[in-house]
Amino acid sequence: MRRETQNILLILAGGALLKISFTGAYLQYVKPAHLPWLVGGGLVMVALAVISIGRDLIGPRPERAETPDGTHERIDTPVDQADAAVTADPSHAGHDHGADHEGEHNHSARSAWLLLLPVLAIFLIAPPALGADSVMRTDNSAAASRASGTDGRSLFPPLPQGEVISVAMSDFAARAAWDSGDSLKDRTVRLTGFIVAQEDAVYLARLSIACCAADAFPVKVKLDGEGTSALENDMWVEAVGQVQMGTATKETDYVPTLTVTGLSQIPQPENPYEA
Amino acid sequence: MTDVSTAEPRATEDKPTRRITSLEVLCVLLVVALLGQSWLTSWLDVGSIQTGATIFVAVCVQALPFLVLGVLISGAIAAFVPATALNRLLPKKQAAAVPVAGVAGVALPTCECAAVPVARRLMQQGVPTSVALAFLLAAPAVNPVVLVATNVAFPNNPEMVAARLVGSLATAIIMGWLWARFGKAEWIIERALRRLPEPQGRTRWKLFFETSRADLVDAGGFLVIGGLTAAVLNVAIPRSWVDTLGEQIVLGVIVMAVLAVLLALCSEADAFVAASISGMPLLPKLVFLVVGPAIDVKLFALQTGTFGRSFAMRFAPATFVVAVACAVVAGLVFLGGIG
Numbered sequence: 001m002r003r004e005t006q007n008i009l010l011i012l013a014g015g016a017l018l019k020i021s022f023t024g025a026y027l028q029y030v031k032p033a034h035l036p037w038l039v040g041g042g043l044v045m046v047a048l049a050v051i052s053i054g055r056d057l058i059g060p061r062p063e064r065a066e067t068p069d070g071t072h073e074r075i076d077t078p079v080d081q082a083d084a085a086v087t088a089d090p091s092h093a094g095h096d097h098g099a100d101h102e103g104e105h106n107h108s109a110r111s112a113w114l115l116l117l118p119v120l121a122i123f124l125i126a127p128p129a130l131g132a133d134s135v136m137r138t139d140n141s142a143a144a145s146r147a148s149g150t151d152g153r154s155l156f157p158p159l160p161q162g163e164v165i166s167v168a169m170s171d172f173a174a175r176a177a178w179d180s181g182d183s184l185k186d187r188t189v190r191l192t193g194f195i196v197a198q199e200d201a202v203y204l205a206r207l208s209i210a211c212c213a214a215d216a217f218p219v220k221v222k223l224d225g226e227g228t229s230a231l232e233n234d235m236w237v238e239a240v241g242q243v244q245m246g247t248a249t250k251e252t253d254y255v256p257t258l259t260v261t262g263l264s265q266i267p268q269p270e271n272p273y274e275a
Numbered sequence: 276m277t278d279v280s281t282a283e284p285r286a287t288e289d290k291p292t293r294r295i296t297s298l299e300v301l302c303v304l305l306v307v308a309l310l311g312q313s314w315l316t317s318w319l320d321v322g323s324i325q326t327g328a329t330i331f332v333a334v335c336v337q338a339l340p341f342l343v344l345g346v347l348i349s350g351a352i353a354a355f356v357p358a359t360a361l362n363r364l365l366p367k368k369q370a371a372a373v374p375v376a377g378v379a380g381v382a383l384p385t386c387e388c389a390a391v392p393v394a395r396r397l398m399q400q401g402v403p404t405s406v407a408l409a410f411l412l413a414a415p416a417v418n419p420v421v422l423v424a425t426n427v428a429f430p431n432n433p434e435m436v437a438a439r440l441v442g443s444l445a446t447a448i449i450m451g452w453l454w455a456r457f458g459k460a461e462w463i464i465e466r467a468l469r470r471l472p473e474p475q476g477r478t479r480w481k482l483f484f485e486t487s488r489a490d491l492v493d494a495g496g497f498l499v500i501g502g503l504t505a506a507v508l509n510v511a512i513p514r515s516w517v518d519t520l521g522e523q524i525v526l527g528v529i530v531m532a533v534l535a536v537l538l539a540l541c542s543e544a545d546a547f548v549a550a551s552i553s554g555m556p557l558l559p560k561l562v563f564l565v566v567g568p569a570i571d572v573k574l575f576a577l578q579t580g581t582f583g584r585s586f587a588m589r590f591a592p593a594t595f596v597v598a599v600a601c602a603v604v605a606g607l608v609f610l611g612g613i614g
Binding site: 052130 | 296297298300301304308309312315316319322323325326328329330331332333334335336337339340341342343344347424428481484485487488491492493495496497499500502503505506509510538539540541543544545546547548580
């Protein structure tokens with residue numbers, strides 16, 4: 001692969017990182033704290049490519065003999081020692097045809113093409129945040145024990161005062177299963193998540209990620225009430241209701257049931273995942 | 276200095292006819308992709324493929340910045356750290372230098388992708404291969420960020436942190452010693468070890484930019500292969516079969532070790548995934564945490580690209596066996612029996 005092509009690939013890949021950073025789409029793939037890494041990584045990739053292009057354009061190059069396809073063949077002068085040091089390494093040199101003939105190098109030269117895949121995926125397809133399909137793929141029991149980080153019951157801090165309180169899904173599921181103080185009893189909560197219809201039951205679900213979407217795990221709450229059966233997969237809703245005490249047990253895989261008193265459809269939140 | 280390109284005459288490869296260059300191929304690919312966008316999007320509108328695509332992008336997006344950091348460090352070592360300085364820092368005897376390199380891994384607080392280019396550069400700068408490999412295995416697992424994450428994921432089992440630290444460090448040191456005893460330099464492709472000339476003055480910066488850029492192009496493609504594999508496996512493996520294992524300790528250890536390789540999670544996140552698996556004893560979870568940062572499909576792809584296939588085919592299985600053994604021993608010591 002020629003240096004020019006490599007540089008363009010780097011600019012595209014770096015640009016893809018910068019694009020999702022600035023549009024906020026990165027939240028569909030990684031946790032919010034990752035933003036500085038994405039911006040920094042993207043800027044460095046673009047900078048490395050631009051510096052390389054700049055040096056190729058203005059740098060002294062009479063000592064390079066150009067072959068018909070633009071391959072640099074010989075670098076002899078001491079001025080270009082550093083270039084020679086790198087281009088002497090055949091995998092790094094701009095040899096399109098070198099790759100065809102020198103067995104062990106070709107995988108290295110060709111592998112760079114793969115950088116195009118995430119670029120195309122980001123710019124053209126822009127995969128959406130994980131949703132119902134991912135939840136149905138993962139086992140149910142993970143959520144509650146993970147969210148509380150414990151396998152036994154313990155006393156949770158009290159919930160804030162108020163008529164209707166917003167609670168994170170993972171917090172809700174953990175309290176329903178493990179809180180020895182029963183802090184959810186007779187409290188009306190507002191939960192935000194998307195719908196997963198599975199085996200005749202309708203669940204409100206939310207995915208939590210620790211680092212990126214590859215390690216996403218679901219938190220589910222079974223919805224019980226009027227109008228829940230009309231809900232469709234991946235629809236984002238706010239559900240208001242009260243927990244049915246004693247529903248998050250080993251038999252239900254620690255999935256609590258919410259008696260729904262109010263449902264409203266909402267657009268997907270900016271950060272579709274819970275931390 | 277010797278100029279390698281003059282030592283290997285390439286006159287035979289010169290062809291008078293004009294060839295299609297990679298730049299033109301790239302342009303055609305981009306145009307085709309743009310034209311086929313709507314077709315592509317509709318084809319991808321299947322649940323499982325969409326989930327896979329999201330995970331693929333997530334792995335790439337998450338790991339690329341760490342790889343960038345890795346190649347920058349690697350480039351800086353090549354350009355600004357003379358080989359003699361590195362060797363002065365390390366003990367003379369390889370057997371003593373291996374543990375030092377393992378502990379030095381603390382200084383690179385990133386995911387495993389950053390460690391591969393750095394380890395390769397250390398080898399090029401004349402650091403013994405065994406020492407560089409110990410660093411490669413230790414860095415992603417023993418750094419403070421990972422240990423803190425482990426502590427957060429297992430709030431009721433602080434001994435997991437110590438067990439993970441010792442298990443991973445032991446894996447790195449034993450693999451280093453094994454390489455010093457049995458390893459052969461010819462397993463690593465020659466270009467990975469070729470010494471760069473000592474740069475002078477202004478050429479240092481040139482060398483820094485050039486090596487960083489070339490390393491990034493090289494390793495980036497392999498990172499994408501790893502991300503692709505991880506995404507496919509993530510979708511294809513039903514996590515529920517982990518749940519059915521329950522208390523079967525031996526089976527649990529084996530399954531969790533294999534899962535660590537196949538899922539290729541970031542070492543900062545794997546503790547949370549391990550903690551989430553309910554009804555499983557701590558020992559298999561520890562195996563998952565020790566094996567994952569040492570070897571997984573993403574790392575295997577990166578190692579194949581950086582050090583060559585014949586190296587990766589030997590090093591990866593050996594690492595797997597040693598990591599499982601170290602994790603089990605560390606688990607027995609720190610977790611008190613099968614936990």
